[in-house]
Amino acid sequence: MESQGRGGRGGRRGERGRCGExxxxxxxxxxxxALRHGANKLGLHLNPDGFLFVEDLLAHPQFxxxxxxxVERVVATNDKKRYKLCRHPEDGRLQIRANQGHSLQVPDLELRPVQAGSSDCPVEGVHRSYLCHWTSIRTQGLSRMNRTHIHLCLPGEEDSGKRDVCDLAIYINVPKALADGIQFFLSENGVLLTPGDTEGKxxxxxxxxxxxxxxxxxILPLE
Structure with a gap:
């Protein structure tokens, strides 16, 4: 994809702000x-498939x-492939989307439904959290909170990624939940998502x- 040269508005990776970030x-x-939660608050317009034109993003005062x-570098180097950058099929304008994690209602995220008994149906999904929340989780169940889905990884990925501060892994029986009518989806970057039951849990x-x-x-006791 084309990009502005290093003499443009952006800087190189490694530049740090006043707080050292x-x-x-x-x-x-x-x-x-912006892409998951705050588009409306920022006055940005997401398309029904969750995409935002990059030119509109960069024109916003915050960007x-x-x-x-x-933008291209952040998308390319993100360890969890959280973003998708592509051309609009009709006018060719560059657009960007978050692959999951929305609190905004986005009707078409290209999520692939998981079917019981299918080759891509995992036996378990794993939700990473913190021990300080365990008592509440054990009593009330996992909640999607203000998001549209509960996020799960696959067994073996509990320690992957940069969120290594998580100290709790909760394993979900996916086939059992599917049998009870709870939906599961796979996002484009391989994250297992579920809206939970009718209460979002x-x-x-x-x-x-x-x-x-x-x-x-x-192992922690479940009862």
Whole structure:
């Protein structure tokens, strides 16, 4: 994809602001808020499929210090592939979308439904959280909170990524939940998503196990 040169508005990876935060980290956080939660508050218009034209993003006062090169670099280097950058099929304008994690209602995120018994139906999904929330989770179940989905990774990915501060992993029996009518989807970047039950939750009966991840791994009682 084309980009502005290094003499443009953006800077190189590694530049730091007054608080010492990497410029790319600041841009990624700002894009995450705009594309997942705050488009309406910022006066930005998301298409029904969740895409926003990059030119509109960069024209916003919050993003005017960044360049197209900055956006492309953040999308390309994001460890979880949280963003998708592509051309609009009709006019060719560059557009960007967050692949999941929305609190905004986005009707068409190209999520692939998981079918019971299919080859892509996992036996378990894993939700990463914190031990300080375990008592509440065990009592009330997992909640999607203000988001549209509960996020799950696959077994074996509990320690992956940069969110290594998580010290709790909750394993969900996906086939059992599917059998009860709870929907699951796979996002374009391979995250397992579920809206939960009618209350937006995954109750304790769908928990396979709960695992303390740190300082050493140990099984937590479910009852």
């Amino acid at each position: 990497d410029k790319d980290v600041r841009l990624s956080k700002s894009m995450s808020f 005017r210090s960044y360049s197209l090169e900055d 995954l109750p304790l009966r769908y928990f396979s196990k709960a695992l303390r991840l740190k300082p050493t791994r140990s």
